[in-house]
Amino acid sequence: MADALVARGDEILAGNADDVARAEADGTPANIIDRLRLTTERLAAMAQGLRDVAGLADPVGEVVRGSVLANGLELRQVRVPFGVVGMIYEARPNVTADAAGICLKSGNAVLLRGSSSARSSNAAIVAVLRDAVTASGLDADVVQLVPGDTHDSVKALMRARGQVDVLIPRGGAGLIQSVVNESTVPVIETGVGNCHVYVDRAADLDKALAIVLNAKTHRTSVCNAAESLLVHADVADAFLPRVVAALQEADVTIHGDAAFGALDGVLPATDDDWAREYLSLDIAARVVPDLDTALDHIRTWSSGHSDAIVTDDQGAARRFVAEVDSAAVLVNASTRFTDGGEFGFGAEIGISTQKLHARGPMGLPEMTSTKYVVIGDGHVR
Amino acid sequence: MADALVARGDEILAGNADDVARAEADGTPANIIDRLRLTTERLAAMAQGLRDVAGLADPVGEVVRGSVLANGLELRQVRVPFGVVGMIYEARPNVTADAAGICLKSGNAVLLRGSSSARSSNAAIVAVLRDAVTASGLDADVVQLVPGDTHDSVKALMRARGQVDVLIPRGGAGLIQSVVNESTVPVIETGVGNCHVYVDRAADLDKALAIVLNAKTHRTSVCNAAESLLVHADVADAFLPRVVAALQEADVTIHGDAAFGALDGVLPATDDDWAREYLSLDIAARVVPDLDTALDHIRTWSSGHSDAIVTDDQGAARRFVAEVDSAAVLVNASTRFTDGGEFGFGAEIGISTQKLHARGPMGLPEMTSTKYVVIGDGHVR
Numbered sequence: 001m002a003d004a005l006v007a008r009g010d011e012i013l014a015g016n017a018d019d020v021a022r023a024e025a026d027g028t029p030a031n032i033i034d035r036l037r038l039t040t041e042r043l044a045a046m047a048q049g050l051r052d053v054a055g056l057a058d059p060v061g062e063v064v065r066g067s068v069l070a071n072g073l074e075l076r077q078v079r080v081p082f083g084v085v086g087m088i089y090e091a092r093p094n095v096t097a098d099a100a101g102i103c104l105k106s107g108n109a110v111l112l113r114g115s116s117s118a119r120s121s122n123a124a125i126v127a128v129l130r131d132a133v134t135a136s137g138l139d140a141d142v143v144q145l146v147p148g149d150t151h152d153s154v155k156a157l158m159r160a161r162g163q164v165d166v167l168i169p170r171g172g173a174g175l176i177q178s179v180v181n182e183s184t185v186p187v188i189e190t191g192v193g194n195c196h197v198y199v200d201r202a203a204d205l206d207k208a209l210a211i212v213l214n215a216k217t218h219r220t221s222v223c224n225a226a227e228s229l230l231v232h233a234d235v236a237d238a239f240l241p242r243v244v245a246a247l248q249e250a251d252v253t254i255h256g257d258a259a260f261g262a263l264d265g266v267l268p269a270t271d272d273d274w275a276r277e278y279l280s281l282d283i284a285a286r287v288v289p290d291l292d293t294a295l296d297h298i299r300t301w302s303s304g305h306s307d308a309i310v311t312d313d314q315g316a317a318r319r320f321v322a323e324v325d326s327a328a329v330l331v332n333a334s335t336r337f338t339d340g341g342e343f344g345f346g347a348e349i350g351i352s353t354q355k356l357h358a359r360g361p362m363g364l365p366e367m368t369s370t371k372y373v374v375i376g377d378g379h380v381r
Numbered sequence: 382m383a384d385a386l387v388a389r390g391d392e393i394l395a396g397n398a399d400d401v402a403r404a405e406a407d408g409t410p411a412n413i414i415d416r417l418r419l420t421t422e423r424l425a426a427m428a429q430g431l432r433d434v435a436g437l438a439d440p441v442g443e444v445v446r447g448s449v450l451a452n453g454l455e456l457r458q459v460r461v462p463f464g465v466v467g468m469i470y471e472a473r474p475n476v477t478a479d480a481a482g483i484c485l486k487s488g489n490a491v492l493l494r495g496s497s498s499a500r501s502s503n504a505a506i507v508a509v510l511r512d513a514v515t516a517s518g519l520d521a522d523v524v525q526l527v528p529g530d531t532h533d534s535v536k537a538l539m540r541a542r543g544q545v546d547v548l549i550p551r552g553g554a555g556l557i558q559s560v561v562n563e564s565t566v567p568v569i570e571t572g573v574g575n576c577h578v579y580v581d582r583a584a585d586l587d588k589a590l591a592i593v594l595n596a597k598t599h600r601t602s603v604c605n606a607a608e609s610l611l612v613h614a615d616v617a618d619a620f621l622p623r624v625v626a627a628l629q630e631a632d633v634t635i636h637g638d639a640a641f642g643a644l645d646g647v648l649p650a651t652d653d654d655w656a657r658e659y660l661s662l663d664i665a666a667r668v669v670p671d672l673d674t675a676l677d678h679i680r681t682w683s684s685g686h687s688d689a690i691v692t693d694d695q696g697a698a699r700r701f702v703a704e705v706d707s708a709a710v711l712v713n714a715s716t717r718f719t720d721g722g723e724f725g726f727g728a729e730i731g732i733s734t735q736k737l738h739a740r741g742p743m744g745l746p747e748m749t750s751t752k753y754v755v756i757g758d759g760h761v762r
Binding site: 037057067069073075077080083136161165167180181184186187188204206210211213214217218310317321325326327328329330331332333334336337338342343344354355356357359360361369370371372373374375376378379380381 | 437442448450454456458461463464542546547565568569585587588591592594596599632637660698702706707709710711712713714715717718719723724725735736737738740741742750751752753754755756757758759760761762
């Protein structure tokens, strides 16, 4: 599949050029067009992604637990594929190859329902991948593009309980909410991140500054970027001028409470700001009187993706880890580390923010179910 | 909680007597009334169930995996409670105590929505359990009975996404289907079992006979009872007369294909029979020409709960284990072994027949989610 993507790059780039031309004619914003656009370099990166997945350990057949029962029955719980995975996603055509590779490596068939804005790109990519699947001796139908540019095909996917085993929506909050609300097929919710950094009274302020800057500005459009900053009142005098200056230096707009608002250039924050996933050079900022208030704030506003504390106080770190109910809780580390690649999974199909089945970055094992295998010798109860 | 159930048994039995009287006045069938009725012995068994759960290892905090990344970050995936579990169940009041115990032991709060036919029993049990929870120093609201005898409270539970973390319906296929179709809260589907026993050409027929009889007749009202029998044509002449005689001796009605129909007393089977979960002394029976046809039959009709092969042929056993896509696949063992108690889990909240999160018997670990804990020392990307 990787070789074919490179060898037949011209077909894919031609399909992509159609999509880009249509998007430009429609007046699509430049940043969306940039996400849509493929280049030889981006195709090479997609191919490398497939090679990376191919090199990972096969999760299917892994014995999760096993024992011999007192009556002599051999019991094993083993990983098996889900069966059919439905992916509903927006814009970026690289997801088409990523998802096909991860699903195939984990033994699943995949139904790909990309954005209509990328339809020519996706059709070209899937045609190439299917030929490669056939050439490898498998049935090409293990990778399928779901037809239709209307919402009807999404509806059909969401109602295909018993035929589709799991649906994974990837995209904006609107897409994910509509799938969660309408699907009878089990859904794994991914990716909305209103992530917090809390700078404790016992924080090393140099480390705190580096973590806040990294979490906010390293890459703003991703779900593990920080969107809210909480600072303990005891270090506000020392930390606020430094962090505000550094963030403003990095072109970040600060939406602050009264304490932050006392500094030049800080805009007033409302509840909307505490709730926002900006995905831009904006951050909401608040001074809290104590750890309890920080925990309350996070309990109220966090999307349960990734929240970090900066502290040298072991007791505060332990409480934060125990009481913040998020997919990832970080101590003295940037929220940007919540990532399948950073965690060493080698591949990631998304970051689950729900509690059922998978939570946090999902690699190959998270794309499997299990079955129990019971071996006896005529055993009856 | 166990002590309180026994000490205040009179209150609970009085509540139960109201439910039984109402059911009798309504002309409820005797077997349903039997499931509803509590006795001192059944209360003692409920109390023992709670003691058993209390004695199990606490799943919360278990480190599922952990490592130190190349950059020095410490990464741990640890078990955490879901948060709030909603149970929607029918008839049997013992589920009230079982579910409360399992949810509490796994760190979850539980919302119990029992059948209106058991409302007085459930109210009495929950009142006693809540007092015991308070006495232990916890907030009584971790165990709550959902009020209301109408469908409205079920609807509210199914729409409480963000407030209820997971819903577990236990009961008949109708209840489970309606929850699966209407709930926006993630659901774990439990318990419909159209289980098969396939007697291969290479089966030890004595063991096959024992397994068929045990799987069908040991207890008929449970989801791991066998409902369908498949026999390889090569052993039909030797096995059919024996198995038909033995099943009929045990008062089992056989709904058979043409081959079985040639024997006295066998009723003709239709597609309805292949699909049925009888939960009674009935079995569907068919002769198949080969293993492939048996696998096809199971693929078409199995509910994906538990399916067994009886064979001494290692190749046939391997194919059956690999190709039957069910929560439990058994070789030379009765389907009745698919059970949390038999598997050594010590407690079971139900048997999942879905592929997401948990599949097969669910013990305490299946009642938890996980979170990633990431510890650094000022780490940034």
